[in-house]
Amino acid sequence: MTARSLQSGAPAGERAATTPSLWARIWHNDAPGYLFLLPWLIGFLGLTIGPMITSFYLSFTDFDLLTSPDWVGANNYIRMFSNDPKFWASMRVTMFFVVFSVPLKLAFALAVAMLLNRGIRGLPLYRALFYLPSLLGASVAIAILWRQIFASDGLINKLLAMVGIMGPSWISNPKTSLWTLIILSIWQFGSPMIIFLAGLRQIPQDMYEAASLDGASKWRQFVKITLPLLTPVVFFNAIIQTIEAFKSFTPAFIISGGTGNPINSTLFYTLYLYQEAFGFFRMGYASALAWVLLALVSVFTAFSFLTSKYWVHYDE
Amino acid sequence: MTIRIDRRQFLMGSTAMVAAGAAGVMPAWAQSDSLRLLFWGGQARADRTYGVTDLYTKANGTAVEGEFLAWNDYWPKLATQTAGGNAPDVVQMDYRYIVEYAKRNAIAPLDEFVGGALKLDSFDADQLEGGKVDGKLYGISLGANSVAMIYNVAAFEEAGVAPLTNAWTYDDLMAVGEAFKAANIRGGMKAIMDGSYSEPMLQNWLRQKGKDLYTADGKLAFEEADAVEWYTMWAKFREAGYCVSAEDQALDTGPLETTMLVLGKAAMIPSNSNQLVAFQTLMQDKLGMNGFPRVAAGVGGGHYRKPSMFFSLGGTSANKEKAAEFLNFFISDPEAAKILGVERGIPCLPATREVVAPTLDEQSQVALNFVSNLGDLLGPLPPPPPASAGEIDASLIRTLGQEVGFGAKTPEQAGAELISGANDILSRA
Numbered sequence: 001m002t003a004r005s006l007q008s009g010a011p012a013g014e015r016a017a018t019t020p021s022l023w024a025r026i027w028h029n030d031a032p033g034y035l036f037l038l039p040w041l042i043g044f045l046g047l048t049i050g051p052m053i054t055s056f057y058l059s060f061t062d063f064d065l066l067t068s069p070d071w072v073g074a075n076n077y078i079r080m081f082s083n084d085p086k087f088w089a090s091m092r093v094t095m096f097f098v099v100f101s102v103p104l105k106l107a108f109a110l111a112v113a114m115l116l117n118r119g120i121r122g123l124p125l126y127r128a129l130f131y132l133p134s135l136l137g138a139s140v141a142i143a144i145l146w147r148q149i150f151a152s153d154g155l156i157n158k159l160l161a162m163v164g165i166m167g168p169s170w171i172s173n174p175k176t177s178l179w180t181l182i183i184l185s186i187w188q189f190g191s192p193m194i195i196f197l198a199g200l201r202q203i204p205q206d207m208y209e210a211a212s213l214d215g216a217s218k219w220r221q222f223v224k225i226t227l228p229l230l231t232p233v234v235f236f237n238a239i240i241q242t243i244e245a246f247k248s249f250t251p252a253f254i255i256s257g258g259t260g261n262p263i264n265s266t267l268f269y270t271l272y273l274y275q276e277a278f279g280f281f282r283m284g285y286a287s288a289l290a291w292v293l294l295a296l297v298s299v300f301t302a303f304s305f306l307t308s309k310y311w312v313h314y315d316e
Numbered sequence: 317m318t319i320r321i322d323r324r325q326f327l328m329g330s331t332a333m334v335a336a337g338a339a340g341v342m343p344a345w346a347q348s349d350s351l352r353l354l355f356w357g358g359q360a361r362a363d364r365t366y367g368v369t370d371l372y373t374k375a376n377g378t379a380v381e382g383e384f385l386a387w388n389d390y391w392p393k394l395a396t397q398t399a400g401g402n403a404p405d406v407v408q409m410d411y412r413y414i415v416e417y418a419k420r421n422a423i424a425p426l427d428e429f430v431g432g433a434l435k436l437d438s439f440d441a442d443q444l445e446g447g448k449v450d451g452k453l454y455g456i457s458l459g460a461n462s463v464a465m466i467y468n469v470a471a472f473e474e475a476g477v478a479p480l481t482n483a484w485t486y487d488d489l490m491a492v493g494e495a496f497k498a499a500n501i502r503g504g505m506k507a508i509m510d511g512s513y514s515e516p517m518l519q520n521w522l523r524q525k526g527k528d529l530y531t532a533d534g535k536l537a538f539e540e541a542d543a544v545e546w547y548t549m550w551a552k553f554r555e556a557g558y559c560v561s562a563e564d565q566a567l568d569t570g571p572l573e574t575t576m577l578v579l580g581k582a583a584m585i586p587s588n589s590n591q592l593v594a595f596q597t598l599m600q601d602k603l604g605m606n607g608f609p610r611v612a613a614g615v616g617g618g619h620y621r622k623p624s625m626f627f628s629l630g631g632t633s634a635n636k637e638k639a640a641e642f643l644n645f646f647i648s649d650p651e652a653a654k655i656l657g658v659e660r661g662i663p664c665l666p667a668t669r670e671v672v673a674p675t676l677d678e679q680s681q682v683a684l685n686f687v688s689n690l691g692d693l694l695g696p697l698p699p700p701p702p703a704s705a706g707e708i709d710a711s712l713i714r715t716l717g718q719e720v721g722f723g724a725k726t727p728e729q730a731g732a733e734l735i736s737g738a739n740d741i742l743s744r745a
Contacts (some may be wrong), residue, residue: 065395066420083384086711094490174567174722257569258388262562263719278392280707 043126059287069284076288088291090272096178097268098245103186106237109189114195127194134190142184143254147171147259150180171255174265181251181266192237198231200226231312239304247298249274269293351639352630354397356390358594360659367655372645377478378638380406388570393557395745398422403630405639409455410501410625411446416703420451424626425452429640435648442697443664444586446623449700455626456643459590459661462619462694463516464606466592467584470601475499475583482607482693486549489609493558496583507558508584509576510565512550512717515709517586517608520618521546523695524611534702536738538719544731547720551727572598587715592662596679596727605686607693617695621687624661662687704741714738 034041059076061069080087116126136142149155152169160167170176203226211221227234250269252260258275260267273293277286355365362384366619369380383404385393391413397403398417417423428682430436430453436444447455465480472479477495480488483633493507502547519529528537553559568574572591576582578598586608587595595605608618627646629639646652654669658680663669676684716734719725725733 065399066417066422152563169563169567172563174566174724256573257574259569259714260571261715261718262566263715263722263724275710279710280704281395 024050030275055287055290058284059285059291063287064281064285065283066281070217072284076285077292079285080288080292086264086267086272090260090267090269092266093178093260093265094248094269097182097185097248098242101182102238102241102245104182105186105189105241106192106234108186109192109237110196110230110234111202113193116193116197119201127197130193131190131305134188140250140254143251146180146184147255172262174262177256177262177265181248181255184251185245185248194242195233195237196230200232203229228313232314235304235308235312239301242300243297244306246300320476341351349635350381351406351635351642352404353380353382353406353642354390354394354404355382355384356387357384357408358386359598360594364656364659368646368649368652371651371655372642373651375645375649376641378642379491386571390713398631401632403632405630405633405635406642407628407630408458408625411623412701413445413701413703413708414455414626414628415449416444417628417631418454420631422631423454424631424633424636425454426456426629426640426643427453429637433640434644438620438666440664442621443623446697447626449648455623455628456647457623457626457661457664458647459624459658459663460621460687461588461590461624461661462621462690463520463608464587464589464592464605464686465584466587466595466603466605468577468599468601469604470499471583472604474501475505479604480606482691483610483613484606485610485613487582488552490556490558492552492584494558494593494732496644497557502580505580506560506576506582508553508560509568509582509586510550510554510559510562510717510721511586512547513714514586514722515713516588518546518713519698520586520608523620523698524615524618528698530699530701531732532699534742536742540731540735542731544728547717547727547730550717551720554721556743562718566718566723577603587689588624590658592683593679605682607686607690610693614692618690619690619693620695622697653674658683702742704744708738708741712741 041148043250058069060071060073062072062075063069085155090151116123116130120126133142150170151157152172154170156170157167168176170180187309206227207225208221211225247270248268252271253274256266256271258271258279260271260275269289270278270293272287273286276282276289353365353369355361357365362382365384369382371377386521390408394403394407403422407423408516411421414423418425428432434456434660436456438565441458443460444453445505447453447457467480469479475496476499477492480492489508496505496507498612514530522538522542523530527542527656531537550559554561559565560581564579565576565580567579570577572578572594575585575595577585577595589605592605608642610616610618627643627645629636633639646666647658647663648665650668653663653671654675656663657672662684663672673684716725716730720727721731
């Protein structure tokens with residue numbers, strides 16, 4: 001690194017004179033970089049791009065793992081949109097999850113970040129503690145724990161019983177099962193919270209002082225100063241969390257035992273995709289489902305970027 | 317020794333295997349002298365199986381590398397290995413999948429070894445027949461079993477209900493339901509799980525009415541009126557409190573540990589005769605077993621002795637002869653038989669049965685007696701179910717029962733949807 005920066009810092013004429021040929025220069029300057037990149041590059045091409053291209057091809061076939069794939073044209077896609085109630089059911093579940101879990105999670109993360117931003121003692125400890133669920137959240141153990149907490153004789157109902165309320169069996173009731181997963185997702189507010197906290201630190205204190213002198217209430221300060229200046233961070237968090245929510249799989253898989261039950265109320269899109277692929281061996285159809293999900297997430301993200309200029313304020 | 321692979325590694329691995337298979341690359345280990353064995357089951361089954369493979373290695377010098385997975389993980393694994401041209405030499409096969417695998421040459425016919433490496437002269441005829449597809453032998457039954465009602469003997473005593481007999485009927489089931497309601501033991505334990513979800517129980521009920529789930533050519537063998545009657549009957553049981561509530565039943569996600577029997581919410585569940593042993597290891601209460609209820613006194617023919625599982629040869633195995641020798645050892649060696657017991661069902665060779673019988677513990681004895689003495693409950697073996705039967709079970713039978721339970725659908729709607737949905741899936745496959 002040092003050698004390279006020294007060299008590029010040298011006058012242009014001198015550098016050209018000391019370098020014999022273009023190839024040798026590339027070799028000297030760039031080869032080590034690509035060499036370091038190689039393990040990732042191989043993985044990226046072989047394990048990400050390769051399978052993606054394969055899956056795109058397979059989405060136009062009836063591949064079932066055992067027999068070789070036959071081309072079926074756009075049949076998989078046509079069936080999905082015209083004749084598959086489970087596709088729409090799973091889409092509804094995932095949309096509901098995204099629409100409720102992402103804003104609630106972001107609001108909660110922002111609220112906690114603002115509390116921690118008040119300069120309380122032991123901040124690093126609290127920060128670490130609040131971040132912990134994010135590290136654990138996608139794990140199998142937490143999903144199993146969640147099952148226990150929200151079971152008919154679980155922790156939540158024991159607490160409710162103390163104040164005389166008979167709680168339902170939250171995870172096995174179709175009216176509440178999806179909400180237990182939304183709460184699990186909100187509980188993993190740690191990573192957006194850390195980013196919010198960093199964003200809050202960037203807002204100059206003198207703005208608040210000026211606002212207080214002008215007699216602005218705390219709420220008004222929040223709406224007129226904090227939020228507008230934080231919009232780039234909100235935007236970033238919203239995009240990342242939306243993509244995460246669309247991809248969410250593990251909790252629903254563990255809590256419902258891979259079934260999406262009760263009565264398909266937790267049949268996430270990804271879970272349906274998994275069932276089609278590894279339960280019923282319809283790899284072609286599952287590949288098509290995966291590509292529709294990718295398209296959907298892309299549209300969402302593009303839409304967010306296009307509208308961002310109307311509500312995201314960058315420091316100009 | 318279970319090898320657990322996470323989802324991402326699994327996807328990567330399977331893709332690589334598919335690619336390798338497409339390029340005609342055979343992995344080096346496919347040529348080795350040892351045999352590879354893949355089966356589903358729990359630790360108890362694995363211990364017994366590995367006991368036998370060790371014995372075989374000692375006797376013949378051929379190493380057998382075994383690997384086991386839970387049922388749900390087993391089929392994706394076997395399918396990906398098969399797709400990669402890397403199927404194990406010996407695979408455990410189920411009645412539900414054997415036709416599909418045989419038709420795609422993913423398992424190999426055994427006929428050339430019969431009389432040679434495989435000695436099947438006194439093998440139970442019906443069990444031999446069960447392993448045939450289009451007249452060729454593709455699977456060796458590892459044991460016979462039958463569906464059975466497993467019940468909590470201790471809870472029955474506590475509730476003051478007389479033990480069941482094979483003569484009992486659905487009317488008796490209602491009486492038992494009333495008795496459990498009246499006794500109100502263990503925080504309102506119900507008589508039975510919600511059986512409307514249970515494919516075997518539905519099939520048994522249909523067979524007693526002279527019908528079945530599927531015909532030999534893979535079509536539905538019952539009508540909408542039957543399905544409506546079935547859901548209406550269970551709706552009545554649910555309302556009366558004979559079976560568990562929909563909310564409780566939804567806690568059952570598949571493994572034995574979450575069944576209503578083990579959770580203590582119901583005193584009876586429909587299951588398989590060989591699973592009594594597995595259930596008993598999970599429970600303190602003594603368990604018993606008898607037949608499913610009859611639709612009316614004296615009506616039989618709902619049950620059948622089915623091959624609980626097979627061993628088959630992988631279609632691409634390079635060691636078929638050796639694998640066939642191993643199969644023969646597995647079903648006929650007396651020492652192996654003592655290790656295996658009846659955990660995979662009742663052995664199909666009379667000589668093996670004789671060796672096993674005196675070594676059995678009480679619960680295994682119950683299972684053996686039950687399967688041997690089905691009497692007039694026993695009907696003919698139905699044809700193997702169509703390939704999409706598993707999907708119909710998972711996405712219709714289990715879900716529709718639940719929807720009626722939660723009041724999202726009427727029994728009439730559920731009955732109609734079962735027929736139309738099943739026909740749709742059958743025509744799609």
